[in-house]
Amino acid sequence: MTAPITQKEWARMRQEATNAIDDIVEEVGLPQVLLPYQAKAVGLLDTVSTQVLFVEKSRRIGMTWALAAYAVLKAARKKSARGMDAMYISYSQEMTREFIDACAMWARAFNEAASETEETIFADRDENGDRSIKAFRIGFASGFEIIALSSAPRSLRGKEGLVIIDEAAFVDSLEELIKAAMAFLIWGGQVVVCSTHDGADNVFNQQIQDILGGRVDYEHLRVDLDEALTDGLYQRICLVKGEEWTAEGEAAWRQSLINFYRDGADEELFCIASQSSGSWLSGPLIQSRMTEETPILRLELPDTYLQMNTRQQEALLEDFLEELDEALDGLDLTLRYAGGFDFGRVADLSVFALLAIEQNLRKRQALCVEMRNVPGDEQKMIIGRILERVKTTLVNAAFDATGMGWTVAEDMGRKFGLREVEDGPGLIMAIKFSQDWYRVNMPPLKTEFEDGNILIAADADHLADLRAVKVVRGIPRVPDLRQDQIGKKGMKRHGDYAIALALADYASRMPWSEYAYEPVGGIGHNSRSSDPFGAQGDTDRPWYRPPLGGGMRGFT
Structure with a gap:
């Protein structure tokens, strides 16, 4: 296993990468609104073939911001243009508030007719009876809406549209929530499950392993901190803060995050689910x-x-x-x-x-x-x-x-x-x-x-x-x-x-x-010099029986 990249190495790598594109910066102008990895996520979702997308990611790379853009695009469209309701679920009210604020910003940027954000009460029923969940809602002229909730309501059942489960590894009863969300697919909906890792035994990581293992046919996207930085994350941060970007400054910022998370940096920043050193197969x-x-x-x-x-x-x-x-x-x-x-x-x-x-x-x-x-x-x-x-x-x-x-x-x-x-x-x-x-x-x-x-x-x-x-x-x-x-x-x-x-x-x-x-050194070649097997045999090694020359076929 290779060691993590040092601060000095990262500064050198990023300066070299930046120098290579300096000559086209003036032609391109300001960075695109979405960074490449954010645009890739939206692009994957905005295709007819993508029904389910799992995203494993680093902390604070702006993926929720990109998903908010996609939610607005879906809710603002007419049904004939594949528009639909969008429902966002995460483990905290603060995250749902942040998501709905991002949606409001995107609605203004896209110049879409949308209502003011409103707070509403979402009724949920569990084994202990009825309970009320605070929700945030934005309506659009299309007739569709975005609803953001701070927990995992069973009331997903019976609904349809786009559902986004953010920081999925940290929500309650993720397995049951995913099961309910998959019902959205019946009527042409979509399911997005996005999260930082929270242990190898977590349902989120088990789903990722099933995707990589070919057991389920879902789309998969992985973005760790270094990939986000390479795509311009820190440059965007500097742009927002009005600061000048330097490779040394980026390397120092990256190192400060690694130092902050310490032993948890692999999981929090580099998409490596933590696990004991037990055997992989029993x-x-x-x-x-x-x-x-x-x-x-x-x-x-x-x-x-x-x-x-x-x-x-x-x-x-x-x-x-x-x-x-x-x-x-x-x-x-x-x-x-x-x-x-x-x-x-x-x-x-x-x-x-x-x-x-x-x-x-x-x-x-x-x-x-x-x-x-x-x-x-x-x-x-x-x-x-x-x-x-x-x-x-x-x-x-x-x-x-x-x-x-x-x-x-x-x-x-x-x-x-x-x-x-x-x-x-x-x-x-x-x-x-x-x-x-x-x-x-x-x-x-x-x-x-x-x-x-x-x-x-x-x-x-x-x-x-x-x-x-x-x-x-x-x-x-x-x-x-x-x-x-x-x-x-x-x-x-x-x-x-x-x-x-x-x-x-x-x-x-x-x-x-x-x-x-037809291998090199075929008919007419000096086989002793061009054929590593010595196709004509070896008088010094009578036991050496090399494979014969000739064509071959792989089967389709």
């Missing part, structure tokens, strides 16, 4: 998916391997390669496959996980290969051997391209086509791990486990590897700080299988298409 859940009886092949070579002669090396590899060929012969090539490879050479294992994708899209582990202390050429030979066998039905294979892993990903890409973009051609995807990659791509794997859509082989080491995934600063991953678990034969592990499985699952979810590919 042991019982993992074990319930360990139902497959598929091969797990392990190869470990001695430290003196590279000093051995060819015959000694051949003897060490012979049994493993025979076992691998037998496992490959047993694969059902009528199924599609996806692969994931986590590279290791010295301290960590290299693990390749192969998933079979059934007709009903359930994924099951078809093969797993683990290599410890295996040189790069031998790793490429073994992985190339597997890919060559399944290439006609392989949809994608994702490779750890961090550090030395890039060499394996690159050479596999030369042979089987390197995919440079998610929807481009090629079978090999080179993944450079980042916080965002883990944040976006680990939740779908958890969803697969929870929904029973992924089945793996029973193995104590693999159970330990999956249990090694922790939530670090709100993001599921194997911690950088090594806390090695002891695996088979007393050897250390570092969650290696979990990463390989996550890569294979990622590869299975990426689009694929039918194509043809």
